[in-house]
Amino acid sequence: MDDEEKPDVRPLRSARWFRKDDLPGFIHRSTLAAAGWSREDLMERPVVGILNTWSDINPCNLNLRTLAEEARVGIIEAGGIPFEVPLMSLSENIIKPTSFPFRNLLAMEAEETIRAYPFDAVVLLGGCDKTQPALLMGAASAGVPFIFLASGPATPRSSTGGDLANATGVWRLVDNLRAGKLSEGDFGAFERTVMGTPGHCAEMGTASTMAVICEALGVSLPGSSLVPAIDRRRTHYAREVGRRSVQIAAAGSPCPAEILDERAFDNAITLLCAVGGSTNTIIHLLALAGRVGVPLTLDRFDEIGRRVPMIANVQPAGEHLTERLMTAGGVPALLKTLAPLLHLDARTIDGRKMADVIESAEVLDTGVIRQLDDPVRPGEALVVVRGNLAPDGAVMKTCAADPRLLRHRGRAVIFEDVQTIADRIDDPALGIDEDSVLILRNAGPVGAAMPEWGMLPLPRHLMERGVRDMLRISDARMSGTAYGAAVLHVSPEAAIGGPLALVRDGDIIELDVPERRLHLCVGEEELARRRKEWQAKPGRHKRGYRSLYNQHVEQAHRGCDFDFLRGADEETLPDGLFDGWVGGW
Numbered sequence: 238m239d240d241e242e243k244p245d246v247r248p249l250r251s252a253r254w255f256r257k258d259d260l261p262g263f264i265h266r267s268t269l270a271a272a273g274w275s276r277e278d279l280m281e282r283p284v285v286g287i288l289n290t291w292s293d294i295n296p297c298n299l300n301l302r303t304l305a306e307e308a309r310v311g312i313i314e315a316g317g318i319p320f321e322v323p324l325m326s327l328s329e330n331i332i333k334p335t336s337f338p339f340r341n342l343l344a345m346e347a348e349e350t351i352r353a354y355p356f357d358a359v360v361l362l363g364g365c366d367k368t369q370p371a372l373l374m375g376a377a378s379a380g381v382p383f384i385f386l387a388s389g390p391a392t393p394r395s396s397t398g399g400d401l402a403n404a405t406g407v408w409r410l411v412d413n414l415r416a417g418k419l420s421e422g423d424f425g426a427f428e429r430t431v432m433g434t435p436g437h438c439a440e441m442g443t444a445s446t447m448a449v450i451c452e453a454l455g456v457s458l459p460g461s462s463l464v465p466a467i468d469r470r471r472t473h474y475a476r477e478v479g480r481r482s483v484q485i486a487a488a489g490s491p492c493p494a495e496i497l498d499e500r501a502f503d504n505a506i507t508l509l510c511a512v513g514g515s516t517n518t519i520i521h522l523l524a525l526a527g528r529v530g531v532p533l534t535l536d537r538f539d540e541i542g543r544r545v546p547m548i549a550n551v552q553p554a555g556e557h558l559t560e561r562l563m564t565a566g567g568v569p570a571l572l573k574t575l576a577p578l579l580h581l582d583a584r585t586i587d588g589r590k591m592a593d594v595i596e597s598a599e600v601l602d603t604g605v606i607r608q609l610d611d612p613v614r615p616g617e618a619l620v621v622v623r624g625n626l627a628p629d630g631a632v633m634k635t636c637a638a639d640p641r642l643l644r645h646r647g648r649a650v651i652f653e654d655v656q657t658i659a660d661r662i663d664d665p666a667l668g669i670d671e672d673s674v675l676i677l678r679n680a681g682p683v684g685a686a687m688p689e690w691g692m693l694p695l696p697r698h699l700m701e702r703g704v705r706d707m708l709r710i711s712d713a714r715m716s717g718t719a720y721g722a723a724v725l726h727v728s729p730e731a732a733i734g735g736p737l738a739l740v741r742d743g744d745i746i747e748l749d750v751p752e753r754r755l756h757l758c759v760g761e762e763e764l765a766r767r768r769k770e771w772q773a774k775p776g777r778h779k780r781g782y783r784s785l786y787n788q789h790v791e792q793a794h795r796g797c798d799f800d801f802l803r804g805a806d807e808e809t810l811p812d813g814l815f816d817g818w819v820g821g822w
C-alpha cells in the first residue's frame with residue numbers, strides 16, 4: 238500500500254517526496270541525508286521553506302539572515318524541518334532602471350520555488366518595497382500555507398536627532414536645497430545618517446505600508462510589523478513565526494485563499510487609508526487580489542477611502558516615524574480603533590479571528606493613534622479620480638497634498654520623459670507658474686516600467702518664492718515616502734495611446750477631487766483628430782525579461798501583474814510519470 242493511503246499518516250505535501258518506498262523516495266531522502274536529515278526525520282516531520290530575500294546590496298533586508306536563523310530555530314523547536322532558499326533581492330534605491338518590473342519576476346521565482354520543492358508551508362522574509370508584494374503574490378499563487386515576516390523599519394537618527402532622517406526627509410531637504418535654504422555641505426552631511434541602520438524605510442512608505450497591511454490581511458503575526466529591524470523583539474517574532482509555520486504545515490491549513498478573501502482585502506484597504514499609506518500599495522493589492530480570484534477594483538479603494546479617516550500620525554502625511562506608532566500600540570491598537578469599519582470575522586494566520594486578535598489591544602498614545610472622530614487630517618487619505626484624461630482611473634494621496642490644489646484648473650506643461658524634466662524644469666522659456674499643471678507621460682508600465690517619477694520637481698524660481706506644491710499628473714508611480722499633489726497611475730498609460738498621450742502644452746486641465754473628476758478641457762473632435770495622428774513609439778526591448786514584461790504587463794488599474802499570472806492554480810504537484818522521474822539517474 239502507498240504510504241499516503243495509510244490512515245495514521247498525516248497528509249503532508251512533502252510526503253510525495255519523502256514517504257514513498259520507491260526510487261524517487263530513496264533519492265530524495267538520501268540527497269538530504271547530506272544536509273543532516275535522517276530517513277525518520279523526513280518520513281515524519283513537516284517541512285518548512287524559508288524564502289529569504291537577504292542581500293548585502295539591500296540594507297533594507299540586511300537583518301533577514303538573522304531572522305531566518307531564528308525562524309529555523311523555531312521550526313526545529315516545533316518539530317519541523319527548515320530549509321532556507323535564497324531568492325532575488327530587490328534593492329529599491331540601487332536597481333536600475335527601477336525595481337518595479339522585477340516584482341513580477343521575484344513573484345514568479347517565489348511561486349515556482351514553493352511549487353517545485355517539498356514544502357508543507359513557507360515562511361516569507363521580505364523588507365524592501367518590492368520584495369514584500371512579490372513574495373505574497375508568488376505564495377498566494379502557489380497555494381501552500383505561508384506566514385510573512387518583514388525585516389522591520391530602520392532606526393534612523395539624524396545628526397541633530399530629528400525625525401528628518403528618512404527618505405521623506407531627503408525629499409524635504411532636496412526642496413530646501415533647490416530653494417537655496419540649505420547648503421550643499423549640510424545636505425552632504427545628511428548622507429551619512431539617512432540610512433543609518435538595517436531595515437526598511439522608517440516612515441509610512443511602501444515597505445512599512447505593506448508590512449502593516451500584512452497584519453490587516455491576516456498573513457503576519459499580530460504586532461510584528463512595526464518592531465524595528467534592530468530591536469531584539471523582532472528576533473522573538475521570527476522564532477514564533479517558525480513555530481507557527483510548523484503548525485500550519487502540519488495542518489495543511491490555512492491555505493492562502495482561506496485567508497485572502499474579500500474581507501481581508503477590505504480590512505487591508507481600511508488600514509491603508511487610516512495610515513495615509515503608500516499609493517504603490519494600491520497596485521500591489523490589486524495584483525495580489527488577482528492571484529486569489531478576489532474581484533478587487535480601484536473603485537473599492539475609493540468607496541472604503543470615503544469612510545476611513547487618517548488616524549495614524551506618521552510621516553509622510555503626519556509627524557512621526559513608525560517606531561512611535563509601535564509604541565503607541567502598533568497595528569493591533571490601530572485595528573481596534575478601526576473595529577467598526579472592519580470585518581472582524583476575517584481569519585488570520587495565527588489561528589484566530591480578527592476580533593480576537595484585537596481584543597486586548599490598547600491605544601497608548603492618542604497623539605499618534607487618533608480616534609475616529611479626531612483624525613490627523615480632515616477628508617480622505619487616498620482617492621481615485623476618473624475622467625476623459627483617465628478613463629480607467631488614477632489615484633491621488635490627498636492627505637499628503639496641499640488642500641488648495643484638490644480643486645484646481647491650470648495650463649498643462651508636458652514632459653515626455655524624466656530626462657526632459659531634468660534638462661528643462663528650470664527653463665524660464667516654459668513659462669511655468671504656480672498654477673501650471675506639470676505632466677509627465679510615457680512613464681507607465683509599458684512606457685518605462687512605471688518608475689517612481691510622479692513627484693516631479695518644482696521649478697527653482699517657484700521654490701525660491703516659497704511655492705512647495707503644484708498639481709502634477711503622470712502615468713508613473715510615486716515613492717511611498719514622497720508627498721505633494723500628484724495624480725498618479727493614470728490609466729490607460731500614454732505609451733499605449735491613453736488620453737495622456739493626447740495632451741498638448743497649454744491645454745487646460747481640471748482636477749476636482751470632491752467630484753473625483755480629472756478632465757482635459759479639449760473638445761471631442763479635436764481629441765479624435767489628435768488620436769488619429771498619434772503613433773506608438775517602437776519598444777526598446779527586443780529580448781529577455783523586459784521584452785516579456787512589456788508584452789504581458791497589465792495596466793495600473795489592474796495591478797501591473799502579468800496577464801498570464803492572474804488566478805491561483807490548484808496546487809499542482811508532480812504526478813504520474815513525472816513523479817517517478819529520477820533526475821541524474
Ligand code: FES
Pocket residue numbers: 297328329330364365366404436437438442444
Ligand atoms: Fe528599501 Fe525604502 S529603500 S524600503
